Amino acid sequence: MARKVCVVVTARPSYARIKTALQALNAHPQVELQLVVAASAIIERYGNVASIMEEDGFRVSARVHSLLEGDTLIGTAKSTGIGMSELATVFDHLRPDVVVTVADRYETLATAAAAAYCNVPLAHIQGGEITGSIDEKVRHAVTKLADLHFVSTSRARDYVIRMGEHPDRVFKTGCPSIDIARQVLENPRPGYNPLEEYGGVGPSLDLSKGFIVVMQHPVTTEVDETLENIRETVEAVKCLTVPAIWFWPNVDAGADVVSKLLRTEREHGALNNVHFFRNMRPEDFLYTLLECKCLVGNSSVAIREAAFLGVPTVNIGNRQRYRERGHNVIDVNYDRAAIIDAIEASMANGRYEVDEIYGDGTAGIKIAEILATAPLSIDKHLSYVDQA
Secondary structure, X not given: OOEEEEEEEOOHHHHHOOHHHHHHHHHOOOEEEEEEEEHHHHOHHHOOHHHHHHHOOOOOOEEEOOOXXXXXXXXXXXXXXXXXXXXXXXXXXXXXXXXXXXXXXXXXXXXXXXXXXXXXXXXXXXXXXXXXOHHHHHHHHHHHHOOEXXXXXXXXXXXXXXXXXXXXXXXXXXXXXXXXXXXXXXXXOOOOOHHHHHOOEOOOOOOOOOOEEEEOOOOHHHHHHHHXXXXXXXXXXXXOOOOEEEEOOOOOOOHHHHHHHHHHHHHOOOOOOEEEEOOOOHHHHHHHHHHOOEEEEOOHHHOOHHHHHOOOEEEEOOOOOOOOOOOOEEEEOOOHHHHHHHHHHHHHHOOOOOOOOOOOOOHHHHHHHHHHXXXXXXXXXXXXXXXX
């Protein structure tokens, strides 16, 4: 009998972090893939990831409306509770053999808690990483709720084991998003222009002589400083002559503040060198990165995929403060002058060598095989005590 593997995707970045594993699971003869799409992943203004997944050939088993309107701290907390309640109902209906959750968002915590209290074994992708923000607390909490762990780096595996997880249940697979990055490197599309394929919003830009990409999300633990922090990046980008492609922020507390500032600046013609996008297919997003001269902001993409692609990166602020990183990253504070200097230095440096710090491009197949065959009993997980 095929093992029922239920994968929960809740946000725009989660799909890229799991796509190649989904493909491998869908093709595995011993697996029945159950795909649950929830929260912002089914909402149009956040890119409607569910529709992209269906266009890619996946069948959605359930859609879960769990996102409370309003990007606030209390909205985040309440959305977590709604997600836990709704996902418990879905798991009771689908009866999966194992649930898979990705990364460190509040929806991930809801997925993990619902599975754990339904006595469904839980697999977690991207545990053991240190960042310094609220995401780190969520990530570690999910680790303690999970039974199987698919980590990206050796340091992450060590941290998960030191948290008390049995070594036999902690697998260093790399990150599935690196699989897509490898595919992009091996099949380049020189001169790729996302404006022609996706449209977006903003002035028509000539990207032929180079452009930068901006991805800056609000930081939950700095929500009161969101406007001040994002304004420094906006002012820095306005001072540059190079065109910029700016991706809308994730649905986190403070996102409305970021969105309002960007709309105001755009409508007043202050960002005439910037074109905006909500979402792209994972492959097209990485083709865009591969073509850019520098990635700017605080997204983990700068640390993961950009390292593999060799894309020069300016990381702003504290959101990725403690995460393992490659040589492609320059760290700066929320200061427009420092941001401008770092962008110019990054563009002058040019492309870096491939860095496999987060994987070699084979994670999806590894994860699918383990999910299809690994013992799912939680006894060893619950009883393990480090005797060292």
